[in-house]
Amino acid sequence: MSTDFTVLVVDDEKHNRQLLTELLQHECRLVLAKNGEQALARASEQQPDLILLDVVMPDMSGHAVIRQLKEDDGTRDIPVIFITALDSFDDQETGLELGAVDYIAKPFHPPIVRARVRNHLRLVEQRRLLEQLAMLDNLTGIPNRRRFVETLAQEWRRCLRHALPLSLIVADIDHFKRINDTYGHAQGDDALRSVAQALKWAVHRPGDFVCRYGGEEFVLLLPGVDADGAFAFADCVRQHIATMPLQTANGKPLQLTLSLGGASHVPTVPDVSDALFLAADRALYDAKHAGRNRVVW
Ligand code: GH3
Numbered sequence: 001m002s003t004d005f006t007v008l009v010v011d012d013e014k015h016n017r018q019l020l021t022e023l024l025q026h027e028c029r030l031v032l033a034k035n036g037e038q039a040l041a042r043a044s045e046q047q048p049d050l051i052l053l054d055v056v057m058p059d060m061s062g063h064a065v066i067r068q069l070k071e072d073d074g075t076r077d078i079p080v081i082f083i084t085a086l087d088s089f090d091d092q093e094t095g096l097e098l099g100a101v102d103y104i105a106k107p108f109h110p111p112i113v114r115a116r117v118r119n120h121l122r123l124v125e126q127r128r129l130l131e132q133l134a135m136l137d138n139l140t141g142i143p144n145r146r147r148f149v150e151t152l153a154q155e156w157r158r159c160l161r162h163a164l165p166l167s168l169i170v171a172d173i174d175h176f177k178r179i180n181d182t183y184g185h186a187q188g189d190d191a192l193r194s195v196a197q198a199l200k201w202a203v204h205r206p207g208d209f210v211c212r213y214g215g216e217e218f219v220l221l222l223p224g225v226d227a228d229g230a231f232a233f234a235d236c237v238r239q240h241i242a243t244m245p246l247q248t249a250n251g252k253p254l255q256l257t258l259s260l261g262g263a264s265h266v267p268t269v270p271d272v273s274d275a276l277f278l279a280a281d282r283a284l285y286d287a288k289h290a291g292r293n294r295v296v297w
């Protein structure tokens with residue numbers, strides 16, 4: 001089991017915290033809390049992958065802790081295992097109904113605790129992998145639209161905090177239907193993969209982002225870059241794609257072009273990132289109507 005997992009152990013008794021630490025220290029990174037208040041603070045700061053939660057604690061019960069964890073967007077999805085001396089069927093039922101993924105009775109048998117923790121961490125690992133896959137476009141391997149929506153909201157907030165400009169570019173392949181019609185759909189797919197790789201190569205600064213938004217349309221995000229910088233960047237991309245030779249099955253090299261629409265804002269209010277996308281999309285429309293293979297801002 002890899003140690004890049006973090007497990008939060010919450011127990012008011014030092015002896016229990018020590019026992020669990022000895023038991024799990026080679027499985028994961030451990031964070032300890034001795035009461036409910038500490039548990040909530042550490043869960044939100046450290047974003048552990050799993051929480052082992054005592055029920056009977058003096059200030060705040062484990063049940064109160066899990067209720068608060070489930071109310072908060074930032075901690076809702078962290079799996080919780082109760083470890084408790086309250087082991088009646090009713091107690092177990094209550095714990096599971098509050099959203100715990102498992103229930104371990106005290107006094108616990110150490111190898112069973114370790115095995116259950118391992119099992120739950122394995123589930124966490126599988127879930128992470130699925131989440132990553134769900135954010136990738138399966139034709140090109142670059143991030144997909146779902147990832148874009150998340151990233152745009154994130155970058156908008158970050159640029160708002162630091163008073164930075166955020167630039168967004170929508171790029172659409174020109175007359176792509178003709179490429180499919182002339183060379184076939186498989187060749188069209190290859191062209192999409194090549195364009196995706198070229199765009200990925202172009203956005204190499206940390207924080208820059210590119211995704212396949214859908215069909216033959218890509219979106220690029222450049223945080224911290226103003227309209228002038230982003231326009232120049234978009235035009236470089238346009239020139240690069242227009243001169244990039246693409247191999248085809250019949251040996252005739254294929255050339256394609258992009259139309260790009262861009263928009264830049266310095267965010268001043270939260271949650272209007274949609275307007276940035278719409279402005280860039282409108283600019284793309286103008287680029288198409290002005291004759292394609294060009295950048296419009
Ligand atoms: P425009 O310059 O106005 O953008 O013309 P266009 O032909 O690129 O645009 P249009 O929207 O008419 O056609 C887009 C084409 O992209 C049609 C569709 O079959 C093709 N396409 C969308 N997704 C895929 C894909 O995953 N693989 C392939 N090969 N083609 C795709």
Ligand code: MG
Binds near residue numbers: 054057
């Ligand atoms: Mg206790």
Ligand code: MG
Binds near residue numbers: 175
């Ligand atoms: Mg097109």
Ligand code: MG
Binds near residue numbers: 172173215216217
């Ligand atoms: Mg299109």
